[in-house]
Structure formats: structure tokens, C-alpha cells
Amino acid sequence: MTLIVIGGATATGKSDLAVALAKELQGHVINADSMQLYKGMDIGTAKLSLAERQGVPHHLIDVLSVRQEASVAQYQIDARNLIDQLLEQGIPAIVVGGTGLYIKAILDDLNFPDTDPEVRERIAKEAEELGADVMHERLAALDPAAAAAIPKENVRRVVRALEVIELTGQPYTANLPRIGSSKYPHAKQFGLVMERETLQERIDGRVEKMWEQGLVREVRDLMGGGLLEGRTAQAALGYAQIIKFAQGQMTEEEAKEETKRATRQYARRQETWFSRDERITWLKKAPTQELMERILLSSNASNIGNI
């Protein structure tokens, strides 16, 4: 029973590799990309077409409407359920995606405290009125450790910390666990890397291609379908920029260049995120077939891909 996780920056070829692996192992793919969760966001999230999936079952893709908000906590439940089911049936599970937090939520001992939209909204509103300093001071009084860990400028996190404290009466854990996977200790994690320069060229090329494929059209259609109603989906790379273009806040060319730039920056953040996970075996750019062989070799040789 095999659980393989593939992470890494955007545009490194994760999806293709996952399909190749799944075909070889007769496994299923589980998406770990927060934006591929959305129905209709196909071109801009570089979602694999049905043909490209080559008959390999993909899970947690197209499960949300653009009006809905994605949530790590929900993702954690769904993904773990799915993995457990597959493994029970003896089907290899291949988790792929660039959303580091989502992957961590599957593997590590992350327990998301409850949330309450009303409480959150109230605190967020207070933050707007009172300012970041006041909120941070409030947090410092209630939970000094959390306040020390969260910069006052990061209002979003301060608000969530205050929400959790109010809801649970417990201190807020503001630091991610650094060590070990506790949920699936035998999962085998791989990361795809390539040189910055190469990656940037691929990103630029990919954005150009998305435009040719009709990303602007896709975004316009989604705007008609409620894209602006949810908070999460409209923030996606490419989508956010095209929305601005559609609203006359920038030209189409600017939207495209902005998308490239933002994607490059995103890739950097992804690398930072994944680089701190010492469980990952890094694979340098190579043809998909070769990468797959290396993964199989690595998994079998150590036999730790088996649970």
C-alpha cells in the first residue's frame, strides 16, 4: 500500500509525473492544489484535461463552486478520508500539488480549531476600525506566545488567533510543527526542482499559452457565474489580474505581465515552503519517464513507500 506525495513549485511538471506514476502503479491521483478544487477554473490552474489524465482517476478536482470558499480544514478531512479508502482497497495513492499547507495538513499532526464566520467577521471588522496595533495588543494580553509569533502587520493571522481564543478558550498555536509526519509515517515525499531561470522561462511560456487557450474568456465566464462572490477563487493567479483587466483597472497586456510576475513570486514562496521539509527527496528536472523511474527505485529500494 503506497502513498506517494509530489510537491514543488508551479510549472515543474508535477501533474504529468503523477499521471505517469499512477499509471505505472495502477493508483489514483489526489489533487493538493487549492485552486484546482474549483470547477471551471481549468486553463488558469493548468488542470490536466481528461485526455491528459489518461484514464487515471483524479480526486479532489472540481469539487467546489467558484462561489464557495476553500478551506484547509475541510481539505484535510476529505483528503485523509480518500487516502484511507484507497489504501484500504490496496490502491496506491499519489498526492500532487503545489499547496504546501494542504500537503502538510494531510501528513502532519495539524488540528485546526473550529471557526465561526460570525465571530471572525466581527473581529475582522473590529480590526478595521481599531487598527492592527490594538488587535495585536489584545492578542498579546490573551496569548503572549501567539502574539510573539505573529507580526502585528499580519492582521489576517492576528484575527484568526483571536477568533480561536474566543471560541475555544485555549491559546492559539501559531507555529507549524517542524518535525515528522505523524499521520502517514510511511508516506514517501518527493519534490520537483529546477533552476530558477529555467523555471521562469517555463512560467512565462505557460502564461502565454494560457492566454492563447482563452484564459480571459474563462475568467469572464466565471465572473458571470459568481467568481466575484467567493473570496478564495477570485484571488487565484491569472484570475485576479484578468478581473482587474475586465474592470478596466489595467490593460490586457498588463494583466498578462502581472500574472507572469506574480506566478514567479508564487513559485519562490512555494520553494521556501517545501524547502524546509526535510522528508522530501528532491528530484532535478528530467524527462517525466526518468523521474518516475527514480521515484519507483527510491520507493522500492528503501521499501518505505509501503505501509
Added chain:
RNA sequence: GGUGGAGUGGCCGAGAGGCGAGGCUCGGGACUGCAAAUCCCGCUACACGGGUUCAAAUCCCGUCUCCACCU
């Protein structure tokens, strides 16, 4: 050839004698229910050569380059 204006870090751009605006890019980092999000840190420049001054990116002289206009 003449007159006027301008030359600031990868880019944009303020400053106009007294300890180096700012933004963007880029690089590094954080990250427990929006994570393709949110946020933090770093990158010491003033075309070149002289001079004045305790002190010059800021003043003076010269050189080069660019832009306008004139002949």
C-alpha cells in the same frame, strides 16, 4: 556649430550643501479554517575628472552622453 534642459542603485522616481525618500523588480524568510492568500527582512545609488567647503548627489570648472530647439 549654438542655446536650453537632463544624467540618481536592475527599473521608476524624490531630494537640491550636513549621517543615504519611496515604489517596483530581484533575493531570503515566516506561515495551524481565505495559503495561487497574508506578512516580514535584505539589496546603500547619485555619468566621469578636477575644484570650493569642516561637510557635495546637491555649489564651481571641464569632459562625455541623451533630449529639445536654433543655425
